[in-house]
Every structure is written in C-alpha cells, then in structure tokens.
Amino acid sequence: MAVTIRELSAASAPAWDAFITAMPGGTFFHRAAWAEVIKEAFGHRAYYVYTERDGAITGVLPLAQVKTLLFGDTLISVPFCVYGGPLAGDAESAAALESHAADLLSRTGASAVEFRHREPVESDWIERPDLYVTFRKAIDGDNERNMKAIPRKQRAMVRKGIQNGLTSVSDGNTRVLHQIYAESVRNLGTPVFSLRYFDILAKAFGDSLDVVTILDNETPIASVMNFYFREEVLPYYGGGTLGARQRAGNDFMYWEVMRRAAARGYRTFDFGRSKIGTGAYSFKHNWGFEPAKLYYRFMLAPGASIPDHNPLNPKYRMFIAAWKRLPLPVAKLLGPPIVRGLG
Numbered sequence: 071m072a073v074t075i076r077e078l079s080a081a082s083a084p085a086w087d088a089f090i091t092a093m094p095g096g097t098f099f100h101r102a103a104w105a106e107v108i109k110e111a112f113g114h115r116a117y118y119v120y121t122e123r124d125g126a127i128t129g130v131l132p133l134a135q136v137k138t139l140l141f142g143d144t145l146i147s148v149p150f151c152v153y154g155g156p157l158a159g160d161a162e163s164a165a166a167l168e169s170h171a172a173d174l175l176s177r178t179g180a181s182a183v184e185f186r187h188r189e190p191v192e193s194d195w196i197e198r199p200d201l202y203v204t205f206r207k208a209i210d211g212d213n214e215r216n217m218k219a220i221p222r223k224q225r226a227m228v229r230k231g232i233q234n235g236l237t238s239v240s241d242g243n244t245r246v247l248h249q250i251y252a253e254s255v256r257n258l259g260t261p262v263f264s265l266r267y268f269d270i271l272a273k274a275f276g277d278s279l280d281v282v283t284i285l286d287n288e289t290p291i292a293s294v295m296n297f298y299f300r301e302e303v304l305p306y307y308g309g310g311t312l313g314a315r316q317r318a319g320n321d322f323m324y325w326e327v328m329r330r331a332a333a334r335g336y337r338t339f340d341f342g343r344s345k346i347g348t349g350a351y352s353f354k355h356n357w358g359f360e361p362a363k364l365y366y367r368f369m370l371a372p373g374a375s376i377p378d379h380n381p382l383n384p385k386y387r388m389f390i391a392a393w394k395r396l397p398l399p400v401a402k403l404l405g406p407p408i409v410r411g412l413g
Contacts (some may be wrong), residue, residue, distance in 0.1 A: 078118035093140035098299035099151035103274040121163040129158030138411030148240025149413035152343040181374035195367040201362035205341035238326040244268040247293040254309020259390030262405035292319040303331035304340040
C-alpha cells in the first residue's frame with residue numbers, strides 16, 4: 071500500500087512516540103510534545119506530520135516555522151533542539167516526508183528548510199557538517215569507573231567540588247534554575263529564554279526531565295535541566311554563578327548529573343552540541359568526550375542562503391559585547407522576544 075501523510079494529533083501522539091523510541095535514529099527532540107512546546111512557548115507554527123501505511127506509522131517529520139523580522143523565516147526540524155530531521159522506516163516514507171517539506175517551503179514562503187541530523191544522510195540537499203559537533207560517551211553503572219574515565223585535570227576539579235562540601239538536589243525547581251541560567255548566559259552575551267519556557271518544558275515532559283542544582287552550604291550556585299530518553303541523559307539548559315567558578319561548582323554539577331543518571335540505569339551521557347572554537351567545546355573535550363560532527367542539511371528557496379545565527383558569526387560580535395554589560399533584570403526582559411527567532 072502507498073503511504074499517506076497525516077498531521078500529528080493528540081490521538082496519534084502515543085503512536086508517534088512509540089515509533090521514534092523504536093527507531094535507532096530517534097532522539098528526545100523527535101518527541102511529539104515538542105510541537106505544543108514550540109507553539110505555546112514561542113508562538114511558532116508547527117507542521118508535525120507522519121506517514122502511515124495500513125494503519126501503522128512508517129515515518130515522522132517534526133517541523134516548525136521560525137519566522138521573525140530580526141532573524142528571517144526558516145522551517146526547522148527541530149527548532150531550539152540540537153537534533154531532528156525526518157525519521158522513516160523505509161525509502162518511500164522518507165521520500166514522501168522530504169517532498170512534503172519541499173512543498174511547505176514553497177507554500178509558506180520560508181527561505182529554507184533545515185534538517186538537524188546526528189548521523190550522515192544521503193541527500194542532494196546542501197550539507198553543512200562544519201556547523202556543530204556533539205559530544206556523547208558511554209557511562210558505567212560503577213561510579214569509580216566513571217570517575218577514572220574523566221581525564222586527570224578535569225577529575226581534579228570534580229574532586230575539588232567534593233572537597234569543598236558541595237551537595238546536589240534533583241528536583242523540578244525551574245525558578246532557581248532560571249535565575250542561575252539567566253546570569254550565566256547573560257555573562258556569555260547570549261539572550262536568555264524565559265522562565266515560562268522552562269515551566270512549559272517541565273510540564274510537557276514530566277518524568278523525562280529533571281533539574282539538578284548544586285548547593286554551597288544552602289546557596290544554589292549551579293543548576294541544569296536534564297532530558298532523559300531511552301538509556302541517555304542530556305544536560306541541556308544550565309549555568310553557574312561566579313561562586314560556582316570559584317568552588318568548582320560547574321564541574322561538580324555535571325559529575326552529579328552523570329552519577330545520578332548512572333544510578334538510574336542510564337548508559338549514555340550526551341553533552342549536546344557545541345561550535346568548534348568556543349569555551350563550551352573546550353570544556354566538554356576536557357571531560358574526555360570526543361567530538362562527532364553533526365550533519366545539518368538545507369533546502370533553499372531561490373536566492374536564499376543558509377541561515378547563520380551562531381555566536382561566532384562576526385556580525386553578532388558587537389551585540390554580544392553589549393549584551394554582556396546589560397543589568398540582569400534588563401537581560402531577562404529583553405532576551406525572550408529576541409531568542410524566539412534564533413531557533
């Protein structure tokens with residue numbers, strides 16, 4: 071039977087999630103709930119569709135249109151996520167989903183379609199494997215083995231945090247997280263997401279998400295939101311205060327995420343994507359994680375070019391320098407309307 075394309079609905083969401091969980095290329099960012107998260111948090115239109123044959127899902131395409139005056143108009147799979155792209159169980163379903171994306175590019179007037187793959191894909195689309203890398207590593211159920219797998223200098227920083235008497239709590243306190251995160255990304259010159267977005271994520275993903283916060287005595291100094299999928303843990307939104315840097319709080323925080331995840335049976339630690347040449351890249355590499363290319367590919371409308379909103383783009387240099395000097399309350403106010411266009 072030929073495949074049929076259908077729109078995601080509340081009724082089909084469980085089957086969608088079962089399909090992406092069973093697929094080797096499935097990730098947390100393919101989950102159906104992202105469609106509502108993106109619409110509710112940012113006001114962007116979601117075009118989540120799946121292919122069906124004889125009543126069974128054979129492929130999914132999580133796609134949303136990020137359209138703002140400041141950053142343009144792009145269809146992305148998946149915006150605000152490091153991985154995405156269509157998942158299909160056969161060539162016919164894959165071709166149908168790509169054809170659907172091409173049709174949407176024409177109908178919506180967007181400048182480009184962007185698929186964010188973790189693995190290479192045979193395609194005649196424009197590929198950019200030089201944009202980002204990801205860092206993934208197996209973890210053990212034995213804490214001593216995980217500790218010894220950390221390179222010596224970085225392991226010393228983790229032990230320093232332990233010696234400083236730092237402790238951790240695992241809960242859903244998005245308010246504490248957001249205060250620390252906002253200060254941290256402001257210091258990097260990056261617009262901050264809203265607390266409302268963090269609350270929407272916590273509500274959408276429930277037990278597949280937690281917040282690990284590091285305490286120096288009773289003072290929170292670092293915090294991170296973590297996603298869980300199959301046997302993987304992915305620390306995603308986080309940061310640390312000035313006190314965290316002084317007390318090895320950031321190093322201790324990622325150790326605590328790893329330790330807690332390993333105890334719960336998770337066996338892959340995904341440090342997420344970074345751009346080569348950034349501080350985040352160096353930090354993750356110092357943990358003994360080897361970078362792996364991410365394979366982002368694009369279909370462009372006539373006359374359009376590949377969107378380039380990464381922080382190393384020279385045209386953002388002055389903006390980043392100015393943002394670092396903003397008072398934190400101002401950064402928290404101005405950041406959300408800006409960051410909704412970055413995708």
